[in-house]
Amino acid sequence: MLERARSLDAADPLAQFRERFDVPEGVVYLDGNSLGCLPRATPARLEQVVREEWGRNLIRSWNSADWIHLPQRVGGKIAPLIGAQPHEVIACDSVSVNLYKLISAALAMRPGRKVVLSEPGNFPTDVYMIEGLEKQGLAERRLVERDQLLEALDEDVALLLLTHAHYKTGELFNMEALTRAAHEKGALVLWDLSHSGGALPVHLADCKADFAVGCGYKYLNGGPGAPAYAFVATEHHIADNVEDSALRQPLSGWMGHARPFAFSDDYTPAAGVDSLLCGTPGILGLVALEVGVDLIAEIGIERLYAKSQKLSEFFRQCLAENGVEMELVSPSNPAERGSQLSFRHEEAYAICQALIARGVIGDFRDPDILRFGFAPAYLRFEDMAEAARHLAEVLDSGEWQRAEFQERAAVT
Amino acid sequence: MLERARSLDAADPLAQFRERFDVPEGVVYLDGNSLGCLPRATPARLEQVVREEWGRNLIRSWNSADWIHLPQRVGGKIAPLIGAQPHEVIACDSVSVNLYKLISAALAMRPGRKVVLSEPGNFPTDVYMIEGLEKQGLAERRLVERDQLLEALDEDVALLLLTHAHYKTGELFNMEALTRAAHEKGALVLWDLSHSGGALPVHLADCKADFAVGCGYKYLNGGPGAPAYAFVATEHHIADNVEDSALRQPLSGWMGHARPFAFSDDYTPAAGVDSLLCGTPGILGLVALEVGVDLIAEIGIERLYAKSQKLSEFFRQCLAENGVEMELVSPSNPAERGSQLSFRHEEAYAICQALIARGVIGDFRDPDILRFGFAPAYLRFEDMAEAARHLAEVLDSGEWQRAEFQERAAVT
Numbered sequence: 075m076l077e078r079a080r081s082l083d084a085a086d087p088l089a090q091f092r093e094r095f096d097v098p099e100g101v102v103y104l105d106g107n108s109l110g111c112l113p114r115a116t117p118a119r120l121e122q123v124v125r126e127e128w129g130r131n132l133i134r135s136w137n138s139a140d141w142i143h144l145p146q147r148v149g150g151k152i153a154p155l156i157g158a159q160p161h162e163v164i165a166c167d168s169v170s171v172n173l174y175k176l177i178s179a180a181l182a183m184r185p186g187r188k189v190v191l192s193e194p195g196n197f198p199t200d201v202y203m204i205e206g207l208e209k210q211g212l213a214e215r216r217l218v219e220r221d222q223l224l225e226a227l228d229e230d231v232a233l234l235l236l237t238h239a240h241y242k243t244g245e246l247f248n249m250e251a252l253t254r255a256a257h258e259k260g261a262l263v264l265w266d267l268s269h270s271g272g273a274l275p276v277h278l279a280d281c282k283a284d285f286a287v288g289c290g291y292k293y294l295n296g297g298p299g300a301p302a303y304a305f306v307a308t309e310h311h312i313a314d315n316v317e318d319s320a321l322r323q324p325l326s327g328w329m330g331h332a333r334p335f336a337f338s339d340d341y342t343p344a345a346g347v348d349s350l351l352c353g354t355p356g357i358l359g360l361v362a363l364e365v366g367v368d369l370i371a372e373i374g375i376e377r378l379y380a381k382s383q384k385l386s387e388f389f390r391q392c393l394a395e396n397g398v399e400m401e402l403v404s405p406s407n408p409a410e411r412g413s414q415l416s417f418r419h420e421e422a423y424a425i426c427q428a429l430i431a432r433g434v435i436g437d438f439r440d441p442d443i444l445r446f447g448f449a450p451a452y453l454r455f456e457d458m459a460e461a462a463r464h465l466a467e468v469l470d471s472g473e474w475q476r477a478e479f480q481e482r483a484a485v486t
Numbered sequence: 487m488l489e490r491a492r493s494l495d496a497a498d499p500l501a502q503f504r505e506r507f508d509v510p511e512g513v514v515y516l517d518g519n520s521l522g523c524l525p526r527a528t529p530a531r532l533e534q535v536v537r538e539e540w541g542r543n544l545i546r547s548w549n550s551a552d553w554i555h556l557p558q559r560v561g562g563k564i565a566p567l568i569g570a571q572p573h574e575v576i577a578c579d580s581v582s583v584n585l586y587k588l589i590s591a592a593l594a595m596r597p598g599r600k601v602v603l604s605e606p607g608n609f610p611t612d613v614y615m616i617e618g619l620e621k622q623g624l625a626e627r628r629l630v631e632r633d634q635l636l637e638a639l640d641e642d643v644a645l646l647l648l649t650h651a652h653y654k655t656g657e658l659f660n661m662e663a664l665t666r667a668a669h670e671k672g673a674l675v676l677w678d679l680s681h682s683g684g685a686l687p688v689h690l691a692d693c694k695a696d697f698a699v700g701c702g703y704k705y706l707n708g709g710p711g712a713p714a715y716a717f718v719a720t721e722h723h724i725a726d727n728v729e730d731s732a733l734r735q736p737l738s739g740w741m742g743h744a745r746p747f748a749f750s751d752d753y754t755p756a757a758g759v760d761s762l763l764c765g766t767p768g769i770l771g772l773v774a775l776e777v778g779v780d781l782i783a784e785i786g787i788e789r790l791y792a793k794s795q796k797l798s799e800f801f802r803q804c805l806a807e808n809g810v811e812m813e814l815v816s817p818s819n820p821a822e823r824g825s826q827l828s829f830r831h832e833e834a835y836a837i838c839q840a841l842i843a844r845g846v847i848g849d850f851r852d853p854d855i856l857r858f859g860f861a862p863a864y865l866r867f868e869d870m871a872e873a874a875r876h877l878a879e880v881l882d883s884g885e886w887q888r889a890e891f892q893e894r895a896a897v898t
Contacts, residue, residue, distance in 0.1 A: 096541040105545045112541035120536060120770075121529055128709055129508045129524035133517045133847065141710060168765020170739030171583060178622070194751050199740035199765065202753040206736035210590070210624060217751065291766070297540055298553060298769035324618035327582030328611035337852050339606050339629065341614040353580020353611065354703070357710035358532075358770045435545065440749050 082455035106449025110295035157277035175323035187232035239269035239412030296363030327352035381450035392462030427479035494867035518861025522707035569689035587735035596644035651681035651824030708775030739764035793862035804874030839891035
């Protein structure tokens with residue numbers, strides 16, 4: 075097993091990139107879908123920004139270091155990873171805040187319709203942000219199981235909001251078919267790419283998606299709580315300084331103004347995705363995110379996806395050869411899932427803790443899901459073999475029954 | 487002049503703290519009210535968080551390094567600077583986003599009232615965030631000159647939203663009197679402390695303020711685009727997990743949920759200011775902010791304020807002795823202004839650029855304001871004398887008329 079893994083690693087065209095990340099010794103990190111590893115270039119770049127740009131040049135760096143355009147620059151680099159044009163993506167705020175902006179914008183573009191359609195069990199923040207607008211009286215939340223979404227799409231639906239790869243199971247939606255079905259009913263579509271962007275090629279333009287949001291700290295390796303990104307298709311952009319046009323969002327802060335430094339009392343939205351900016355952008359977070367995005371772009375999203383599929387399939391083989399039988403809740407066809415495999419086990423929490431104690435870091439999702447993410451940029455086939463062996467040993471030994479693994483911490 | 491300045495520096499009890507900041511050689515930095523200087527402790531702390539907490543411990547740091555409580559920890563340290571209790575303040579998002587949350591919360595607490603009262607010429611983002619809610623049909627923006635605010639406070643006003651120290655002039659509102667007047671009409675009050683928090687003692691509790699927001703990157707030295715903070719008086723906190731209680735805000739992201747890791751479909755707000763959290767907090771920004779806040783807290787807000795008043799008054803003396811006569815738009819009584827002095831001059835932009843070329847960094851505010859901020863934590867009386875001398879020389883020489891100083895950049 076280990077031997078075969080090593081020969082796969084020797085033949086892996088992406089093997090060299092592992093060294094560009096600071097992966098801790100003795101750790102098999104299967105949680106890059108929760109917090110991506112640290113790129114080796116990040117600390118030096120951050121130090122330069124802090125010591126030089128902030129420390130030496132101070133306020134002047136908004137111009138001299140072009141901090142002012144960092145949200146657009148980082149967004150533009152994310153764009154090709156998700157099938158968008160550079161001017162259609164901006165990096166700012168959190169996924170949650172960007173969801174609020176874009177759900178609001180969609181509702182404003184479909185007057186007379188209030189329903190935002192999603193599925194139960196979608197990532198909580200997606201459905202909570204709909205709920206926030208519902209409590210304001212501006213939206214109506216409709217959650218239906220994924221196999222009933224097409225039926226639930228009617229003329230009341232302003233927006234279909236779905237997460238492309240499900241956070242628990244990794245199951246992928248057919249972005250093209252659902253977007254088409256929504257458009258046929260006159261609804262707009264917003265895709266949450268948190269668990270697909272940076273792990274597999276996303277084709278927003280080809281699928282004619284209207285809006286998208288995505289996460290900077292998972293597969294883009296931007297660091298804990300990194301800024302998120304938001305996409306708006308060109309057809310919905312506001313033309314330069316035209317007041318009564320398409321995109322409108324209510325978090326109309328000064329950085330989204332067409333002329334922020336005119337300090338006028340009235341808000342005129344900037345053109346295009348610039349109007350999604352709200353407050354002053356967090357430069358440290360954006361700088362770290364840029365390093366991660368540059369690295370993923372350098373490796374190449376098609377190659378990453380190819381390796382991701384091989385890794386997860388090899389992990390399944392290793393489990394089988396180690397005699398591990400657990401209920402797979404992810405699609406068994408790799409083309410139908412993101413870069414993860416999830417299993418159901420009633421002792422998932424304790425097993426996850428026992429694995430972590432052995433240096434195999436996956437994660438647990440309430441109530442009974444053991445989730446392994448395969449960040450292809452820095453994982454080896456050897457890691458798959460090792461993780462499977464540890465999991466088999468944990469299950470065989472029953473060590474997960476020890477009290478220390480049973481006690482739940484606040485965050486997992 | 488310079489001699490007197492140096493003797494004042496020699497007697498300054500805060501002089502030692504300048505060394506705790508990385509103030510560039512040859513620069514007189516009078517723009518700490520726009521972006522505060524870099525604390526010397528920040529780079530090492532950030533490096534530790536990046537290399538150790540992120541790089542080595544990865545996802546585990548949410549527990550082991552207590553990232554999960556960083557918004558509350560930093561907020562709790564800001565609290566005594568603004569006259570609040572630790573559990574009443576949280577650090578997160580931007581000033582703009584926090585304004586939206588709290589304006590919304592106030593409107594929800596005053597059903598039947600829609601007016602949000604402020605003044606024209608308030609910092610743009612404050613009035614733009616009201617405008618965002620107005621366009622959603624949820625608020626009505628009323629802007630009246632500051633001397634007519636009391637008359638404009640009527641039974642339609644849900645919220646009075648004012649900036650404590652005006653960003654252009656530094657003029658302070660009487661927080662206690664205005665809060666009382668608003669309460670007498672049944673309105674709530676939200677104070678924007680961006681230009682006062684960290685520069686002078688603010689007494690939110692004594693003034694019975696309901697809400698406040700403030701900025702992390704000015705007098706708190708948290709770095710470019712640092713997270714902001716938000717205050718909610720205890721009386722408006724939601725009791726633990728009680729659904730139908732006071733504080734409600736529509737940016738109901740997963741981190742503001744009472745049990746974020748239960749991943750339920752329905753939103754139950756966390757208790758108190760925790761429900762102001764929305765998306766995953768940006769750890770790098772919070773870590774840098776904490777260093778700045780710790781340092782300001784160590785110096786002591788009362789001492790900072792005393793020095794701030796001395797600095798600005800000494801600057802005015804230096805200007806007078808250098809024969810500089812410019813129209814002061816800040817209150818001439820230091821008790822009535824924040825830590826800044828602003829002057830009107832039709833060539834303010836070019837003069838500001840000529841000063842910057844000499845290493846004296848103040849800033850320009852459209853259309854004709856030359857603004858000097860006095861961050862008392864790291865400025866010397868010597869800096870005042872030098873700045874005044876340079877300003878006199880710039881004006882006398884007419885060097886600001888050179889083309890290079892006349893051409894306006896995108897951001898200033």
